[in-house]
Amino acid sequence: IVATILVLFDSRGGLTEQLATAVAEGAGSVPGAEVRFRRAEETPVEELADCDALILGSPNYSGVTGKLKSWMDHAWKLWESGALNGKVGGAFTAGWSRSAGSEATLLQLLHLLLAHGMIVVGLPWSERMRISGSYYGATAGGQVTDDDREQARDLGRRVAETAVRLFGPIT
Numbered sequence: 001i002v003a004t005i006l007v008l009f010d011s012r013g014g015l016t017e018q019l020a021t022a023v024a025e026g027a028g029s030v031p032g033a034e035v036r037f038r039r040a041e042e043t044p045v046e047e048l049a050d051c052d053a054l055i056l057g058s059p060n061y062s063g064v065t066g067k068l069k070s071w072m073d074h075a076w077k078l079w080e081s082g083a084l085n086g087k088v089g090g091a092f093t094a095g096w097s098r099s100a101g102s103e104a105t106l107l108q109l110l111h112l113l114l115a116h117g118m119i120v121v122g123l124p125w126s127e128r129m130r131i132s133g134s135y136y137g138a139t140a141g142g143q144v145t146d147d148d149r150e151q152a153r154d155l156g157r158r159v160a161e162t163a164v165r166l167f168g169p170i171t
Helices: 015-028 047-048 066-071 075-082 102-117 146-167
Strands: 004-007 031-038 052-060 088-095 138-141
Touching: 004 015, 004 047, 004 146, 015 052, 015 088, 015 138, 015 146, 031 146, 047 088, 052 066, 052 102, 052 146, 066 102, 075 138, 088 102, 088 146, 102 138, 138 146
Parallel strands: 004 031, 004 052, 052 088, 088 138
Antiparallel strands: none
16 A cells, blocks of 8 residues: 545535545545545544545535534644645535535635645546536535536545655655
8 A cells, every 4th residue: 555545524414425435436446545434523633644645525514514624623733743744635525506605615625634734636627527526626516416426536536646646656
């Protein structure tokens, strides 16, 4: 194993967990990547220090859920020590409608990653982005579609590939 990818999420109605599953599938498709799939409330904050990449997911409640934000607030010792500095990060969100602030939620998630000094990976433009996803990360609105799942797999794959390149053997 070259890089450990932590897919960490909060999910209320199941939409975010469906995206998290697709993110993990994408990350797991990369040779050398090991994926850890975790709900925030079941994960000790210290586990962040043991990963090479963190892909954060939150339901879109016109922003990150209070539960996930509180969980990340408990990572202050890792922030203070710089334990996540230089690691790879990405974000995803799902909500009940496409235009309910999903990009605002992604930007809040990315802010948490950037505050830790992480290298953030987004999604480049694709035709699929006309109906699913954002430059900032993977999204779903109302229901998780096949296009949403593919966008989430792309995000997981991009983050894992970046982590493997950064933390793998120098050739």
